[in-house]
Amino acid sequence: MPARAARGSLKAVIDTTLDATRIRTALPPTTGWHTIDVVASTGSTNADLADAAHRGEPGGRVLVAGEQTAGRGRLTRQWASPAGASVSMSMLLTPTQPAARWGWLSLLAGLAVADALGELAPAEVSVGIKWPNDVLLEAPGRHGGKVCGILSERIEHRSGARAVVGLGINLTLTEAQLPVPTATSLALMGFETSADLVVAGVLRHFARHWGAWERGESLRDVYRERCLSLHTPLTVTPTGQAPITGTGVDVDEDGCLQVQTPQGLQTFAVGDVVHARLT
Numbered sequence: 001m002p003a004r005a006a007r008g009s010l011k012a013v014i015d016t017t018l019d020a021t022r023i024r025t026a027l028p029p030t031t032g033w034h035t036i037d038v039v040a041s042t043g044s045t046n047a048d049l050a051d052a053a054h055r056g057e058p059g060g061r062v063l064v065a066g067e068q069t070a071g072r073g074r075l076t077r078q079w080a081s082p083a084g085a086s087v088s089m090s091m092l093l094t095p096t097q098p099a100a101r102w103g104w105l106s107l108l109a110g111l112a113v114a115d116a117l118g119e120l121a122p123a124e125v126s127v128g129i130k131w132p133n134d135v136l137l138e139a140p141g142r143h144g145g146k147v148c149g150i151l152s153e154r155i156e157h158r159s160g161a162r163a164v165v166g167l168g169i170n171l172t173l174t175e176a177q178l179p180v181p182t183a184t185s186l187a188l189m190g191f192e193t194s195a196d197l198v199v200a201g202v203l204r205h206f207a208r209h210w211g212a213w214e215r216g217e218s219l220r221d222v223y224r225e226r227c228l229s230l231h232t233p234l235t236v237t238p239t240g241q242a243p244i245t246g247t248g249v250d251v252d253e254d255g256c257l258q259v260q261t262p263q264g265l266q267t268f269a270v271g272d273v274v275h276a277r278l279t
Contacts, residue, residue, distance in 0.1 A: 014171050014187055015194035016084045018066050026200035031207035033091075034060040041067035041083065045090035046151060046166035052092060053155035053162035059094030064199055068168065085173045085185075087195045090166035091206065096214060099154075102163060103269065104255045106133045106152040107223055108209045109165050109202075113148045114226050116201030117169075122190045128228035131248065131257045131273055135169075136228060137189045143175055145184040167202070171195060220253055227251060233276040234259070236268050248273075 020038040027033065042048055045063045047070075052061065067083040091109075095102060110133030117135065118127040125139040135148040148169045155162040170178075170185035178184070186193065213219060224230060229248040236259055237243045246261035257268045 013192045015196070016066070016087075016171050018064055018087065018195050018199070020064070022196040023064070023200050023203070026197060027204055031204055032060055032211075033062050033203055033207070036062045036064065036203075038064045039066075041065060041069065042088075043070035044068060044166075045088050046153060046164050049090045049092045049164045049166075050153060050155050053157060053164060056157050056159055057092060057162075059092050059162065061092040062089060062203060063092075064089040066195075082173070082177065084171075085177060086168055086170050087199060088166070088168045089199055089202070090164055091203075093163040093165060093210070094160065095163055097216070099161070100254070101213070102152075102154060104213055104219065105163055105165050106150050107255045108206060108213060108219070109133060109150045109152065109167055110135055110148075111209050111219070111223060111226060112202050112206035113150070113167060113169065115205040116198060117147070117186075117191075119201060120191060120193045120197065122192075125189050125191075127226075129223070129226045130275060131227055131229040131251065132255065132270075134273075137184055137186075139189060142190065143184050143188045145178075145182045146180075147184050147186065147189070165206075169198060169202075171198075218253060220251060220255075223251055223255070229257060229273055229275065235274045235276070236271040237274075238268060238271040 018038045020036050023036055042065045045065050048063055065088045068088040110129045113135045114127050114129055121127055125137055128136050130136050133150040134146045137147050138144040148167055150167045152163060152165040155164060172187040173185040232248050234248055235243045235245045244261055246259040248257060249260050250258040252258060259266050
């Protein structure tokens, strides 16, 4: 049954049921996803596809789950999703680009989610990305914040390395169910859609960005257009280091964030970012 949540003048109606056939039907035949599996529940979609990668399975497989009980996010954070309240999905890929460019994979996923949700969002909801790949929803008078988390992993295999890119999108979580106050859900932001359309949109846009990336094209300008961390006062906390305050100024060709700090321009490949206006 569709989940309903009323907030303000908008009524959110989100069908949380998942069906592999409906997802495939919503996709054009040229996306390259040869296998799309849907399960009601699993420990971690990333772990499941990592196992497949270790067995040498080729890229092009997608696993979607209505519940994830032992998922992981960036910086070793847990990413659990209550049954029916979120959708978790992972994509198994076989990149041909040099390893130095693989940092873009999670950024591509952020772009894909932002593009998919941008097509489905109510008119007053804006969609953007907090570097590197946190998808944010904002609208006047509504509980905006992070709606999606993303994690990419490299899996070594004798026949060639694979990548697993996983993500979770909050569908119908209420404010009381949100893992942190800065999170949100599609229902809280007034979306009227289905989990199948969300998944299909993400897969369609990821395939488009992936194709450009595999051809060696730069996605820097495309990412800049979505990135809310540029021209924004923020704090970056590199792993194991003290927080660094400054203003985001650019994203380089490797997808790293460039920040103007009191000590000068600094470039970050990884780190936890907090926007000053969201604190």
